[in-house]
Amino acid sequence: MGYNVNAARAQRLEATGERWEFELDGETFALPTELSRTTVRELAGLDPSDLDGLLAAMLGPEQFQRFATHHTSVQDIQALLEAYGKDTGMALGEESASTRS
Incomplete structure (x- = not known):
């Protein structure tokens, strides 16, 4: 049998979960643990300094x-x-999103 993409994806998501959560001023937000090709294309088209576009x-x-209602610094x-x-x-580089090897 060949490589099963669905099984591999399920295994990755089981290990990391589907969402990565963070808290800001008592509110919870979630980022995906895996990025779709559409999201990566969108990120690649952004100016490297466009933090609002990335977020x-x-x-x-x-x-x-x-998120935009909260005061946050670049840091x-x-x-x-x-x-x-x-x-x-997942490493979000200056040019685009990519995964670390």
Whole structure:
């Protein structure tokens, strides 16, 4: 039998969960532990300094709208993305999203 994509995906999601949650000012937000090809294309098209674009693509419209009401610094977002990368194995680089090898 060949490689089973669905079984491999299920195994990855079992190990990491489908969502990576974080808290900000008492509110909980969630990022996906795996990115769709559509999201990666959207991220790749962003200017590297477009933090709002990155967060909107990752959080989705409803969560981003809630997130945007909070005061966050560039350092807050950098620390958040570093923790996300460490926990999920996903590195969000300056040009695009990719997974670490």
